[in-house]
Amino acid sequence: MKTLSTSLSHGGLQGVYSHASETCACDMTFAVFVPQQAAQGPLPVLWYLSGLTCTHQNVMDKGEYRQLAAELGLIVVCPDTSPRGEAVPDEKDNWQFGAGAGFYVDATEAPYARNYRMYSYVTQELPALIAREFPADMERQGIFGHSMGGHGALTIALKHPDRFRSASAFAPIVQPSTAGWSKPAFQKYLGEDETAWRAYDACALVEDGARFPEFLIDQGKADGFLDDGLRPWLFEDACHKAGIPFSLNMREGYDHSYFFISTFMDDHLRWHAQRLV
Amino acid sequence: MKTLSTSLSHGGLQGVYSHASETCACDMTFAVFVPQQAAQGPLPVLWYLSGLTCTHQNVMDKGEYRQLAAELGLIVVCPDTSPRGEAVPDEKDNWQFGAGAGFYVDATEAPYARNYRMYSYVTQELPALIAREFPADMERQGIFGHSMGGHGALTIALKHPDRFRSASAFAPIVQPSTAGWSKPAFQKYLGEDETAWRAYDACALVEDGARFPEFLIDQGKADGFLDDGLRPWLFEDACHKAGIPFSLNMREGYDHSYFFISTFMDDHLRWHAQRLV
Numbered sequence: 044m045k046t047l048s049t050s051l052s053h054g055g056l057q058g059v060y061s062h063a064s065e066t067c068a069c070d071m072t073f074a075v076f077v078p079q080q081a082a083q084g085p086l087p088v089l090w091y092l093s094g095l096t097c098t099h100q101n102v103m104d105k106g107e108y109r110q111l112a113a114e115l116g117l118i119v120v121c122p123d124t125s126p127r128g129e130a131v132p133d134e135k136d137n138w139q140f141g142a143g144a145g146f147y148v149d150a151t152e153a154p155y156a157r158n159y160r161m162y163s164y165v166t167q168e169l170p171a172l173i174a175r176e177f178p179a180d181m182e183r184q185g186i187f188g189h190s191m192g193g194h195g196a197l198t199i200a201l202k203h204p205d206r207f208r209s210a211s212a213f214a215p216i217v218q219p220s221t222a223g224w225s226k227p228a229f230q231k232y233l234g235e236d237e238t239a240w241r242a243y244d245a246c247a248l249v250e251d252g253a254r255f256p257e258f259l260i261d262q263g264k265a266d267g268f269l270d271d272g273l274r275p276w277l278f279e280d281a282c283h284k285a286g287i288p289f290s291l292n293m294r295e296g297y298d299h300s301y302f303f304i305s306t307f308m309d310d311h312l313r314w315h316a317q318r319l320v
Numbered sequence: 321m322k323t324l325s326t327s328l329s330h331g332g333l334q335g336v337y338s339h340a341s342e343t344c345a346c347d348m349t350f351a352v353f354v355p356q357q358a359a360q361g362p363l364p365v366l367w368y369l370s371g372l373t374c375t376h377q378n379v380m381d382k383g384e385y386r387q388l389a390a391e392l393g394l395i396v397v398c399p400d401t402s403p404r405g406e407a408v409p410d411e412k413d414n415w416q417f418g419a420g421a422g423f424y425v426d427a428t429e430a431p432y433a434r435n436y437r438m439y440s441y442v443t444q445e446l447p448a449l450i451a452r453e454f455p456a457d458m459e460r461q462g463i464f465g466h467s468m469g470g471h472g473a474l475t476i477a478l479k480h481p482d483r484f485r486s487a488s489a490f491a492p493i494v495q496p497s498t499a500g501w502s503k504p505a506f507q508k509y510l511g512e513d514e515t516a517w518r519a520y521d522a523c524a525l526v527e528d529g530a531r532f533p534e535f536l537i538d539q540g541k542a543d544g545f546l547d548d549g550l551r552p553w554l555f556e557d558a559c560h561k562a563g564i565p566f567s568l569n570m571r572e573g574y575d576h577s578y579f580f581i582s583t584f585m586d587d588h589l590r591w592h593a594q595r596l597v
Contacts, residue, residue: 051583104381104382110583302327303328305329305386305387309387
């Protein structure tokens with residue numbers, strides 16, 4: 044692991060790191076914030092998965108999570124959203140596929156299967172690195188994210204209910220197998236057989252029996268992607284049928300940006316801290 | 321005035337606007353945050369001046385000011401740091417001069433005097449526009465900034481003690497007429513006669529009799545520009561000799577970045593609110 048930068052912030056250390064990822068067969072960059080309480084012992088880990096077009100940096104710059112994470116004593120880990128590099132296949136002009144759009148799946152189709160393995164990366168390789176290199180208590184993990192990263196957080200929580208104690212999302216894509224901006228990516232990463240897509244679709248996972256203790260979702264009502272791509276009511280319905288407690292806050296006037304995310308960041312950090320600290 | 325974007329954030333409206341500036345003879349962009357309390361009547365205005373290489377956007381993205389400004393009821397105005405455009409003379413490879421480096425002076429030298437009039441822009445043209453277009457109580461104004469923008473805030477406050485009730489700075493350039501990164505710019509904007517520079521130098525202004533009720537400065541001790549460019553002790557000394565109350569917080573471990581600024585943003589907002597609200 045290579046340290047790219049560190050800055051003291053709100054008493055803790057905001058770092059950016061890179062490493063040669065075996066899973067993604069390329070160098071991967073990620074951000075970690077470690078509150079100063081880590082000097083007294085390992086701290087819970089909260090994973091933040093970012094949305095389409097983002098890197099580790101967007102939430103680090105604009106998420107406004109450090110002040111309260113420092114107070115609550117939460118390590119916040121922010122991975123990149125895809126493999127990157129000259130050798131990684133990409134569609135340069137397509138923001139919904141390739142670089143910045145890994146969708147937290149393990150691709151099975153050529154030529155993507157070699158690098159686009161973000162599911163394994165964020166559930167196996169990166170957690171092992173975090174456990175090894177940071178003062179992290181891996182028995183206390185939570186996960187959240189935004190948009191495509193909200194999809195990542197919900198699906199990963201549903202597939203690892205024993206690992207994560209808490210899960211939430213800002214404006215998540217809840218049914219990527221039917222949304223216009225994710226369906227073409229699923230086709231290219233996972234192939235034409237749509238049954239394989241269900242393992243990466245929060246609604247389908249719940250329909251197929253996956254369970255998690257409870258979810259919190261915040262969604263802006265002025266979000267331009269609400270009706271076409273996000274549709275949190277589909278997941279609300281699936282959770283309702285499955286008996287999974289589900290808090291959906293529809294926020295009047297808020298859009299899809301980090302201005303929305305940062306506004307409700309504290310609510311989500313407190314939600315996770317109640318279950319982790 | 322043209323609205324480039326607006327987003328609801330922390331209950332208020334974060335907007336980005338542009339207008340054809342007569343003063344700078346080019347289009348200028350700026351950001352304004354208006355808390356929701358503006359519905360009940362005009363609110364105090366806090367000016368934030370940014371540092372070298374920045375636009376209006378850096379502090380808007382990374383300053384973490386909205387949550388508390390929304391609570392305290394402060395309008396926050398963030399101007400750009402220089403004129404910009406094809407017709408504006410610039411030195412593309414020089415981050416300490418030209419675009420992003422207006423130094424809040426009115427240039428007197430050709431070819432810069434036509435556009436580089438950031439002092440008049442932020443003290444006259446933009447305030448008039450803010451007063452006209454926003455629910456701003458111009459009887460209650462404060463000013464702060466970072467680095468080159470800290471220099472701007474200190475000098476403008478010292479030259480307008482009747483207009484501003486509060487002034488503070490993060491890691492300000494306090495004596496630009498002798499610092500390596502500002503002296504060449506002063507030469508090009510203001511000419512070789514260094515007596516003309518004193519009107520834009522916080523230390524010289526105090527030495528020459530300018531006064532302001534009190535200042536707050538936060539400065540990171542791990543700031544790489546501390547000894548060469550910033551040197552807050554020079555201003556502390558000038559204020560001490562002049563009997564101007566001066567709070568200088570030297571912050572162990574903090575650097576020059578927005579990770580530092582955002583950490584102490586709340587302290588500064590409260591400082592201004594105590595004098596404005």
